[in-house]
């Protein structure tokens with residue numbers, strides 16, 4: 001069986017479009033000693049996929065002509081490593097293709113959970129990012145006000161719900177009145193601010209009259225600036241990502257208020273990468289499972305069928321089409 005692959009044909013200079021990708025076919029690879037052959041089941045679509053095209057981050061930059069990089073839930077088909085056997089599920093950087101061969105040493109089998117897709121959403125990078133970023137960087141206390149941006153997305157929708165579970169008042173920032181109403185009506189947020197309607201600073205002031213104690217920042221840029229001006233004394237900002245700056249030419253300068261507001265309000269602003277807290281994943285997964293089991297945490301998944309639809313799926317995610325975790329079902 002051939003190996004369908006989606007190649008990043010050209011690096012985008014401005015906005016990403018489906019024309020930057022090409023579907024091709026290659027031979028199915030074979031594993032060598034210490035390697036496994038993986039069949040991709042679900043590809044995780046992430047805002048970071050676009051950031052990797054801008055240059056080296058916590059991983060190497062992507063280059064034109066390579067198979068598009070991306071994390072997937074994959075099944076072991078053939079193993080030349082003792083700790084993995086055919087049928088095992090792993091999370092791996094397979095790239096956007098049907099089959100891949102990877103060294104087995106950094107892969108570990110995942111539990112066979114139902115539904116499988118939860119391994120990419122709430123029990124995967126999104127859930128762990130929301131949990132650790134909020135609780136370790138944000139350190140919310142009951143009764144405090146927590147604000148999260150990209151609030152209807154995969155990480156943001158979980159951050160807001162976890163903050164509610166921890167007894168906080170939660171305000172989400174998202175694009176469009178309909179999404180904002182959905183955050184309040186379906187996910188139990190206390191309020192939501194539509195950043196596309198403008199006047200974000202004023203809308204946040206109205207929604208958070210006592211100031212923001214914790215801001216979980218997924219977007220950077222103007223929205224971060226609006227939050228900075230509304231922070232309460234001794235507030236914490238968890239810098240998770242900057243999706244407003246991933247898809248386009250070089251971002252504008254800013255935000256204003258740095259470092260002045262950080263000094264006068266005694267703010268603590270900290271960046272993190274989910275793997276920083278890997279030693280706390282067992283507790284995180286136990287808590288997330290308990291909250292999902294009790295119905296306190298709703299898991300939102302947006303599954304698109306077909307490898308060939310991955311480029312349009314990523315372009316759509318950057319435009320805000322998704323609610324919750326977007327992924328591609330490959331096989």
Ligand SMILES: NC(=O)c1ccc[n+]([C@@H]2O[C@H](COP(=O)([O-])OP(=O)(O)OC[C@H]3O[C@@H](n4cnc5c(N)ncnc54)[C@H](OP(=O)(O)O)[C@@H]3O)[C@@H](O)[C@H]2O)c1
Nearest residue numbers: 046047150153154155174175218241242243244273274320
């Ligand atoms: N630090 C870590 O370890 C880590 C790990 C995973 C993810 N992340 C970060 O988490 C954030 C969310 O990523 P995700 O993959 O879960 O994506 P996502 O939130 O599911 O989707 C991205 C969302 O961003 C919003 N958005 C797009 N352009 C925007 C803009 N210019 N201004 C404001 N919002 C915009 C869109 O919703 P609207 O309709 O609301 O615009 C879109 O739905 C990203 O910043 C990502 O880099 C960090």
